[in-house]
Amino acid sequence: MPPRESYDWLRAHAVETAHIGSALALLHWDQSTKMPPAGHTHRAAQVASLAGLLHERRTDPRVGEALAKAQAELLRDDPDSEWVANVREWERAYMRAVKIPAGLAVALARAAAEGETAWKRARPDGDWPAFLPYLEEIVRLRREEAEAVGYAGEPYDALLDEYEPGETAATLEPVLTGLRRELVPLLERIQGAPRQPDRSILTREYPLGCQRALCREAVAAIGFDFEAGRIDPTAHPFSTRIGPGDVRITTRYNERFFNEGFFGAIHEAGHALYSQGIPGAHFGTPCGVSVSLGVHESQSRLWENMVARSRGFWRHFLPRAVDRFECLRDVELDAFVLAVNDVRPSLIRVEADEVTYNLHVLMRFELELALLRGQLDPRDLPEAWNEASRALLGLTPPDLADGVMQDVHWSAGLLGYFPTYTLGNLYAAQLFEAAGRDLGGGPGAMEERFAAGDFAPLLGWLRANVHVHGSRYVPRELMRRATGAELGHEAFMGYLTAKYEALYGL
Known part of the structure; x- marks a missing residue:
């Protein structure tokens, strides 16, 4: 595909991926506001399944191929343009996503859904022993993620960059x-x-x-x-x-x-x-x-x-x-x-x-x-x-x-x-x-x-x-x-x- 067609494909792929992300956001909102207590186990499974699907789309090799072709136009375009910004950020997200194994992405999503549910149950009574195993799993997985993503300074930087790009x-x-x-x-x-x-x-x-x-x-x-x-x-x-x-x-x-x-x-x-x-x-x-x-x-x-x-x-x-x-x-x-x-x-x-x-x-x-x-x-x-x-x-x-x-x-x-x-x-x-x-x-x-x-x-x-x-x-x-x-x-x-x-x- 020529650069413009590659860009159009990337945009369509990103919009469809965002629709799936929207569904995941709605599940999280429901979990925190309306969902009955007995539904938490099933919700964790739903979240994990959607997280796996999102990871597959974000690491699709076709994204990398399209990005390489779209890059050819970057030097010719206005550096403040929508094209340049989108390609820059798509590449940044892709390079991070492909470093995270699919199993780890799913495990992180499941651990977060289960951890939040466990926290809600345990917090009112301050039941630390009940919550601790979930927190230990989350910390272990996030350390694993930091090592997979890589960092120049220290593991914390790999996680901070996800929320505040460029900061360490x-x-x-x-x-x-x-x-x-x-x-x-x-x-x-x-x-x-x-x-x-x-x-x-x-x-x-x-x-x-x-x-x-x-x-x-x-x-x-x-x-x-x-x-x-x-x-x-x-x-x-x-x-x-x-x-x-x-x-x-x-x-x-x-x-x-x-x-x-x-x-x-x-x-x-x-x-x-x-x-x-x-x-x-x-x-x-x-x-x-x-x-x-x-x-x-x-x-x-x-x-x-x-x-x-x-x-x-x-x-x-x-x-x-x-x-x-x-x-x-x-x-x-x-x-x-x-x-x-x-x-x-x-x-x-x-x-x-x-x-x-x-x-x-x-x-x-x-x-x-x-x-x-x-x-x-x-x-x-x-x-x-x-x-x-x-x-x-x-x-x-x-x-x-x-x-x-x-x-x-x-x-x-x-x-x-x-x-x-x-x-x-x-x-x-x-x-x-x-x-x-x-x-x-x-x-x-x-x-x-x-x-x-x-x-x-x-x-x-x-x-x-x-x-x-x-x-x-x-x-x-x-x-x-x-x-x-x-x-x-x-x-x-x-x-x-x-x-x-x-x-x-x-």
């Missing part, structure tokens, strides 16, 4: 070290501030039906399209793109803690806005998927923290919350805003404030490195977790459910994933700063837009500068084009310092 433990270390160095003094200043929030505002009685209604209203206001998505409760919040016109978000509600359901919903809606903003015409191609988990996380953290925890946002939404929750009728705006921006070390990552959140991520990153290096045995994770929690957060979990078993990620095989959360925070700050500059008026003008319930300018800027590109550019290049800056912790620390000095009267 070595490239992340100086960024994370600089961040930690400035976070700890800021946290100490906040803890010593004379002005402190009344956290009890958030632990009053918040009826679940009213929470669901407010969450739905809020995610719709920031731009989530309910004609092309839905929101459901789950054990661990997530967002998933089934395909064009079908993006789903989940959250978990707590009648005695407002933040859990509301900010969980906004966080996942941030992911979903990205997914809904990717052009459906590119479905199945690299230009039709998000570029990385770090960039994806930048969208959720931006909307959750920089928008939904802002004073402008609550100038608009607090009256609506008061209409739904009788317990808020005596609460003033400033008291509520300070409460939702409460800073204090806590045990649960997904409920952590902006200042301490990255300490949770750093802890998990260090534990994952030790696991992949063989310096830490999975059976010793509870003790290692508690030691790290005491060192970084000053807290010892009272039980395993709120400690080493709190996150779904390791049970689902997602080793190498956690650093993308901190990358998301750093990218979010750079994007928010750039959007304020480009839209005019900076942070003050942005606050006024939020107070008026006008979130469209910010969403439009993100659509034009991030969402529309899919994977046309690698993550750091996308961020350079959107913000004009290199990755660093400076914008994030500047944002945190200005915000919390004002809130806490520092």
Whole structure:
């Protein structure tokens, strides 16, 4: 086949493969939201079968042959073109896939499905012995995968690259070290501030039906399209793109803690806005998927923290919350805003404030490195977790459910994933700063837009500068084009310092 025909064949093959991936995503969503408990064994078999089929398609020798022919046109085309980006990313995915034996790919999928089910059963009672065999199998298989894929530095790099192309433990270390160095003094200043929030505002009685209604209203206001998505409760919040016109978000509600359901919903809606903003015409191609988990996380953290925890946002939404929750009728705006921006070390990552959140991520990153290096045995994770929690957060979990078993990620095989959360925070700050500059008026003008319930300018800027590109550019290049800056912790620390000095009267 000539280059153009080869490209057309690759595109058709990729779209059909993506349809199968969509079916797998729907099975995962169902497993986490609607599936009856007795169906888990059959679901693991379904997932494994589809994973095997996907692996066969991704490693089909015809893909390699078509890529070789399509490459002939790359030097003649615009380096920023859809053709070049798609071929580049198809080749990257193909070269990774062919290094993983089919049996390993199927075993990984099955272990993840079984592990997540085991975690759901074992977590409520902190039953570590019941969960440990599944985790041991996942760690063993992921180490095997890292060796099969190969790496220049260390095994962790092979797994991290799957989620954040181009990043390694070595490239992340100086960024994370600089961040930690400035976070700890800021946290100490906040803890010593004379002005402190009344956290009890958030632990009053918040009826679940009213929470669901407010969450739905809020995610719709920031731009989530309910004609092309839905929101459901789950054990661990997530967002998933089934395909064009079908993006789903989940959250978990707590009648005695407002933040859990509301900010969980906004966080996942941030992911979903990205997914809904990717052009459906590119479905199945690299230009039709998000570029990385770090960039994806930048969208959720931006909307959750920089928008939904802002004073402008609550100038608009607090009256609506008061209409739904009788317990808020005596609460003033400033008291509520300070409460939702409460800073204090806590045990649960997904409920952590902006200042301490990255300490949770750093802890998990260090534990994952030790696991992949063989310096830490999975059976010793509870003790290692508690030691790290005491060192970084000053807290010892009272039980395993709120400690080493709190996150779904390791049970689902997602080793190498956690650093993308901190990358998301750093990218979010750079994007928010750039959007304020480009839209005019900076942070003050942005606050006024939020107070008026006008979130469209910010969403439009993100659509034009991030969402529309899919994977046309690698993550750091996308961020350079959107913000004009290199990755660093400076914008994030500047944002945190200005915000919390004002809130806490520092």
